[in-house]
Amino acid sequence: MARAKSVLEAGPILSDRAHDAIKEDILAGALEPGEKLQLDAISDRYGIGTAPVREALNRLSAEGWVEHRSQRGFFVSELSYPGLEELVKTRIWLETLALRESIAHGGQEWEDALILSYHRLARTDRFLNAGDGRDSFTLNPDWEVRHHEFHRALLSGCGSSLMEQFCVQMMERSIRYRNLSVKFSLARRGDALAEHEAILTAALDRDADLAVRQLTDHYRLTLEGLRARLFPKTKP
Template sequence: MNTTEKSPGDTKNLSEQAHERIRRDILNGELFPGEKLQIEAISDRYGIGSAPIREALNRLSSEGLVERKSQRGFFVAEISMTALEDLVKTRIWLETLALRESILHYDEAWEEKLVLAYHRLARTHRRLPTEAGRDLSEEWELRHKEFHLLLLDRCGSNWLLDFCSTMMDEAVRYRNLSMNLHPSALRRQGAAAEHEALLGAVVDRDADRACRLLEDHYRTTLEGLRGVVGKNASNAPKP
């Protein structure tokens, strides 16, 4: 037996690593919409063999972040203003439903987790995703998602939570692409106050106000991205 041969467990572990790293670079806007993901080039980029890379790309294709085109290979999924509007509309539908259900099942343990998540987010400075600020920007994104998912945490449906989490990741991709290519285009100075207001409405158990604030929060971000998304698509490298 060849001692250098990788076991199935090793291959799976490498596939997980490849999936996480490619996914992170797509969400961070470092791999552009429409960019061709050549197996050999991606393998060299991450120092991972071609078989785990192919497995990871197939998985990302099923998640919608990568497109597999017949006879042409793998490409980073395209973006468009129409798709973003659809994403925001669907997020509002499902997240307000989940938020209402969570408030119905309000308890002190949930409140404590929400307050802690909000304070962690508020203490984390958001910086533009330049090379010098990348780590801090990623920390803000983690805190931001933690807070928003906790708002929905008591909805009682893991299916709904998983779908909302996936949509949150796709929204992150749009924001990061916009800021990477147009750093001055989106500076959400009011986001911190919006988070604080959301927390206050939930703590008051005012479902109508909380849902209205959540919808306004997403629509404000959408308007900030309007017009920028098309520029991002046109400036992205073409295959």
């Protein structure tokens, strides 16, 4: 029975591994928009059988990371400026509401977590090495983690786990645009640390109107930077 159980569990475990690995590479830009995902090639890439890979791709298709085109197979989902605009607009709607609630109801524990997350972000370089050429720097994965933690900490006092989940889903989709903008463009915005500090200060001062304005401006600047790098022919 124990062996039978292990065999039955192997499929879902491998499917989860394939799902997470493919999604991580899509977020990082290692799998590019529109790229065809051949079952055999993906199976070899991650060392996982084609059956779990197919199951993972179907899940990713349902989540919007992958497109399943009839008779043609699976492709990495494309990006568009209207999609980016909608994403940023939705983030502003959700996160400004969650931030207001956090400022109104978050206690000392929320403040401490927010300060700690900011200091960790401030001590982490976005790039492992800097230079003028496209290949002279690499993204620091620790910065992405710290950046994500800071934005989550801002909202963590809102009192709604559902709201936090929706915000995290929007954050994940933003990561993909941001990573691709660095990969495909020599121009880059940097870590926007001054903007993060301004949001932090307003939140700790319990000035909800200012904090919301700072967060909104932060996302609008991000939108314009991504538009210029990823969709330069699109007018704002």
